[in-house]
Amino acid sequence: MSDIAILADDLRKTFKDVVAVDHISLAVPRGSVLGLLGVNGAGKTTMVRMLTTVLKPTSGKGLVNGFDVMHQQQAVRRSIGLAGQFAAVDENLTGRENLVLVGRLNHLAKAVARTRAAELLDQFRLTDAADRPVRTYSGGMRRRLDLGAALVTHPPILFLDEPTTGLDPSSRLDLWGVIEGLVSDGTTVLLTTQYLEEADRLADNIVVIDGGLVVAEGTAKQLKSRLGDTVIEFEFHSPADAARAADVLGSVTSAGTIVRVVMSEGPETLRQALDRLSAASLVPGHVALREPTLDDVFLTLTGSNSGDPS
Amino acid sequence: MSSTAPSFPAISTKPGVGLAWAVRDTQAMMWRNLTMLRRVPQLLVFAIVQPLIFVFMFRYVFGGAISSVPGVPYVDYLMPGIFVQTVTFGAINTAVGLAEDKNKGLLERLKSLPMSRSAVLGGRVLADATRDIVIVVLMLTIGFLVGFHTHTSVPKVIGGVALMVLFGFAICWIFAVIGLSVSNGEAAQAAAFPLLAPLTFASNAFVPTKSMPHWLAYWADRQPLSITVRGVRALMLGTEPTSYVWGSIIWSLAITAVLAPIAVRRFRNS
Structure with missing residues (x-):
């Protein structure tokens, strides 16, 4: 098993005339958290979409869990969980049904999918609301369910695209705690955010991107020291x-x-x-x-x- | 950074290739789409409100003035037109459903799963075809209540239902392409009407085409919805040649053959 869980080598994505990701390379060591930091439109989401096989790169190479995102898509998909900036859950299904559906679409046996759904509902404190349609959930509950849906197969690699955007401060703190728990279990995380505080707290390494290019990278401490001393x-x-x-x-x-x-x-x-x-x-x-x-x-x-x- | 990989209790998933998985994934998606209909039964009510208004308008408001339909009472002529119009309008559901799934990020999540690529669209369109069957049965009951009579056998009437559901299935693929091309449900709704109006109104669904201006009748006689309505009349009333049944089947298969691959490509690239 390679020490690098996620590798992007000169990834590029253009939409007609628009360059979303110019040339971005990055490497995420197994078990670590990379914070991809940038303003809206910097190319963060496009990077996540390419690395999760949702979008085909225009050029360059991406390896996730050692599998090529262009040519071994199914193997990549079986290694990852994705939670997006929209809580991508079905409003008309209950929390439990959402998790079972994702389990089934991950090709878990029905019984396994049900057990796993119950475990996740418990882990994310959603058991009381489990059999209510998601449209009755609060924003924070939806995000937790969305994160739960990304964890159905307990994937070794997790992509979180702006996981706390739009959440109130207490829900954000709550979600940070959950993410820290996953990291301490050994999950590799690539996290995009526009909140510096979030990257500072969660990420081992930070890559700052702007206009589809890497403008800085390092630990939070290294990046701060570039500005000089106290x-x-x-x-x-x-x-x-x-x-x-x-x-x-x-x-x-x-x-x-x-x-x-x-x-x-x-x-x-x-x-x-x-x-x-x-x-x-x-x-x-x-x-x-x-x-x-x-x-x-x-x-x-x-x-x-x-x-x-x- | 530690170089020892954590012993990961990842739950193993089976490789997601092969027809059996595609069928299972499609079933799962179909179940999901139909659950929405069960949870929000108002959707079903809304789906028959509009055809109900048409039934009352044409049966009771205009019906008396429309006398020149060949061979059968006007209500018998009208109802197959209403049925086909209903399944055609029902296809808007496909566009709105997909556009909303896209807008809410659900398509993105589904694309990141090791599921069959065709199951998302297949599950959508098959669920909508199933919904069509429910709606057609409801409309058939309403038809009987307002005096509609079939003039053929039960198997032929069932064949008529099958013919219009097949046509609805084909139209769903057109609307799948629309749904994947717009940004949200409202836009999908807005994009649908300009396409539906010439299909449903410039047709023989409500009145015979011979009273229309020549240029309009030319279109109304040849377009697929008119052919399907005639096919349904052939099966339920026996007033049209059965060649229209085959004509409708060919149209439905041709529309599906052209539009389904376009929809799938759009899904992959969106």
């Missing part, structure tokens, strides 16, 4: 104090009553800065240490607003 923010009571502090500290940026110092020498920078300020009898009203966030990375890389509501 910044110390001193806030003073008056702009005059702030201006004097800026003089004393040297090589700083200031705006209004705030003076920023880059922590280039780690904690030592903070000690020196405080020493100098006290020598000049300047007392800051407030001190904060600010880590660069993925938002900063994202905005710097793509030059666009992520639309993260959090």
